[in-house]
Amino acid sequence: MATIDWIVLVLTLAGIITYGLFKSKHSKNLEGYFLGGRTMPWYIILLSIMGTQASAITFLSAPGQAYTDGMRFVQYYFGLPLAMIIISIFFVPIFHKLKVYTAYEYLQNRFDGKTRTLTSILFLASRGLSTGISIYAPSIIVSALLGWNIYITNLVMGGFLIIYTVAGGAKAVAYTQRLQFFIIMSGMAIAGYMAVKLLPRGVGLGDALTAGGLSGKMNIITTGVGEEGFNWKDKYNIWSGIIGGFFLALSYFGTDQSQVGRYLTAKTTRESRLGLLMNGLVKIPMQFFILLIGVLVFAFYQYREAPVFFNQTAVEAAMKTSAAPQLAVLEKQFTESSLQQTIWYEKVNAQPELKDSISANALKMSLLRKDYAKLIKESLPGAENEDTNYIFLYFVTHNLPPGIVGLLIAVIIMAAWGSIAAALNSLASSSVVDLHCQLTTQPIAEKEQYRLSWQYTLGWGLFCIAVAMFATNMGSLIEAVNVLGSIFYGVILGIFLVAFFAKSVKGTAVFWAAVLTEVMVITVYNMEIVSFLWLNLIGAAGVWLLALAIQQFQNSKAHP
Amino acid sequence: MIEKEPSAKYWIFWYLVVLVFLILQVVFFSLLTNYFN
Numbered sequence: 001m002a003t004i005d006w007i008v009l010v011l012t013l014a015g016i017i018t019y020g021l022f023k024s025k026h027s028k029n030l031e032g033y034f035l036g037g038r039t040m041p042w043y044i045i046l047l048s049i050m051g052t053q054a055s056a057i058t059f060l061s062a063p064g065q066a067y068t069d070g071m072r073f074v075q076y077y078f079g080l081p082l083a084m085i086i087i088s089i090f091f092v093p094i095f096h097k098l099k100v101y102t103a104y105e106y107l108q109n110r111f112d113g114k115t116r117t118l119t120s121i122l123f124l125a126s127r128g129l130s131t132g133i134s135i136y137a138p139s140i141i142v143s144a145l146l147g148w149n150i151y152i153t154n155l156v157m158g159g160f161l162i163i164y165t166v167a168g169g170a171k172a173v174a175y176t177q178r179l180q181f182f183i184i185m186s187g188m189a190i191a192g193y194m195a196v197k198l199l200p201r202g203v204g205l206g207d208a209l210t211a212g213g214l215s216g217k218m219n220i221i222t223t224g225v226g227e228e229g230f231n232w233k234d235k236y237n238i239w240s241g242i243i244g245g246f247f248l249a250l251s252y253f254g255t256d257q258s259q260v261g262r263y264l265t266a267k268t269t270r271e272s273r274l275g276l277l278m279n280g281l282v283k284i285p286m287q288f289f290i291l292l293i294g295v296l297v298f299a300f301y302q303y304r305e306a307p308v309f310f311n312q313t314a315v316e317a318a319m320k321t322s323a324a325p326q327l328a329v330l331e332k333q334f335t336e337s338s339l340q341q342t343i344w345y346e347k348v349n350a351q352p353e354l355k356d357s358i359s360a361n362a363l364k365m366s367l368l369r370k371d372y373a374k375l376i377k378e379s380l381p382g383a384e385n386e387d388t389n390y391i392f393l394y395f396v397t398h399n400l401p402p403g404i405v406g407l408l409i410a411v412i413i414m415a416a417w418g419s420i421a422a423a424l425n426s427l428a429s430s431s432v433v434d435l436h437c438q439l440t441t442q443p444i445a446e447k448e449q450y451r452l453s454w455q456y457t458l459g460w461g462l463f464c465i466a467v468a469m470f471a472t473n474m475g476s477l478i479e480a481v482n483v484l485g486s487i488f489y490g491v492i493l494g495i496f497l498v499a500f501f502a503k504s505v506k507g508t509a510v511f512w513a514a515v516l517t518e519v520m521v522i523t524v525y526n527m528e529i530v531s532f533l534w535l536n537l538i539g540a541a542g543v544w545l546l547a548l549a550i551q552q553f554q555n556s557k558a559h560p
Numbered sequence: 561m562i563e564k565e566p567s568a569k570y571w572i573f574w575y576l577v578v579l580v581f582l583i584l585q586v587v588f589f590s591l592l593t594n595y596f597n
Contacts, residue, residue, distance in 0.1 A: 084578065085578055219593060220589040222593075238586070270566060
């Protein structure tokens with residue numbers, strides 16, 4: 001990186017920490033620390049829930065996803081606006097009325113202590129591990145592309161934010177997320193603009209999108225229906241997006257404390273609801289825009305030489321193995337196809353009959369990339385066989401001018417900070433409110449509660465950094481931890497749906513329904529019958545049906 | 561300070577806005593997909 005990049009990066013990050021500390025004044029009690037005194041307006045809620053959901057991997061992965069698989073990933077968010085409406089109608093008024101600190105506190109009012117404890121432990125285990133991975137996952141990419149030490153990168157990615165998160169609690173988290181969001185969006189807009197500006201003279205946005213379309217990247221809406229009917233393993237299509245995505249968004253925004261904790265900071269029910277509904281309005285256009293940057297980067301590489309595989313560290317390592325000759329052959333074939341593609345793109349406006357050749361060549365190049373990735377995986381056991389997450393940052397570091405590179409590295413780090421800060425705050429609130437205060441028989445004074453709150457925040461911060469450091473040496477575990485969310489979310493949602501809508505069901509029935517359904521979801525996941533989005537629906541429906549059945553059985557035993 | 565909650569009509573308006581915007585986006589994306597494929 002050039003000196004100007006370092007200056008931009010350091011100034012931006014230092015500015016965020018200073019701003020976070022400046023905004024950290026709050027009442028020294030649980031409500032002040034975890035809920036910012038319940039004073040936030042709707043637009044802070046909106047930016048806070050968006051900043052919490054969008055992690056560093058969102059900005060690294062989404063453009064790469066569009067580059068490799070096309071824009072159909074946007075369908076993943078189609079269920080989100082519907083979920084925002086349901087949460088606004090049913091969840092928000094109950095949480096506000098009961099003045100809870102965490103979503104799980106409500107479960108004690110509705111069911112019993114054991115259901116609350118089980119749900120909060122499920123949350124703490126999955127969120128704690130996934131937050132550690134959300135530090136490590138972007139760190140490995142940044143360190144590979146910039147040559148930074150991975151352990152130091154982990155510390156930058158997950159360490160500095162602890163300063164303002166511990167000092168300022170939920171209020172500092174929300175205000176820094178607002179500032180981060182504007183910088184992130186400006187950075188991404190500049191990246192999109194540069195991708196078009198760097199296209200050859202005479203090639204504009206329309207040509208870039210046409211190039212993407214000819215290579216199948218403009219597949220925004222897909223039905224998942226093939227020659228053999230509906231494909232349940234197809235990850236992203238309009239049905240898995242609307243139905244599976246709805247249940248995923250409902251459980252994430254309705255029952256995950258890292259999100260519930262954001263809109264509980266609102267001063268009224270109205271502010272919470274407006275923040276959520278505005279999220280339903282802007283989320284899809286925002287993701288569409290980020291994916292579009294991926295298509296523009298793809299178009300950019302149609303006019304100049306692109307690497308076969310964007311993770312250059314893996315390529316260099318693989319080139320030292322016995323697979324090197326085969327890799328070199330594939331690379332040569334790819335380069336030839338790439339050069340041919342550039343020639344055809346330059347002629348296609350005058351000769352539209354070339355469109356079929358371009359599409360066929362695009363397919364050939366895509367298969368060459370897959371073969372290359374497979375060979376890398378075989379020659380380097382434990383290495384990632386996908387380079388999706390490397391594409392955007394490769395484009396940034398190799399093609400954008402100095403200054404902008406520093407800004408975009410800062411964007412990735414800030415995106416990480418926003419979601420990690422909210423996660424730490426929610427992990428601490430659930431630990432203090434749902435576990436520590438419940439398991440202590442003596443009442444805890446307000447001052448002591450406040451001390452516990454910041455200590456737990458610091459403790460979780462250190463734990464997540466430790467997970468990131470260990471993950472560095474445990475490549476294969478990462479994927480397993482990443483699917484944890486999908487495995488637990490459906491069941492947690494099921495518990496809440498029973499709580500809200502099945503008034504006759506009591507604590508013991510829902511507790512055992514949750515345990516049994518969790519076993520079922522893990523079994524279905526291991527059998528690889530459906531793609532992960534459907535697990536949310538299976539988990540929620542399983543808890544609902546089993547809880548009703550167990551309650552019915554208990555009632556019939558009590559009154560034969 | 562207790563603020564008065566907006567009426568049911570106010571919320572129904574917002575729910576419809578979110579729903580209609582979702583439908584419009586799906587229609588727009590379908591048109592884009594057809595145009596470029």
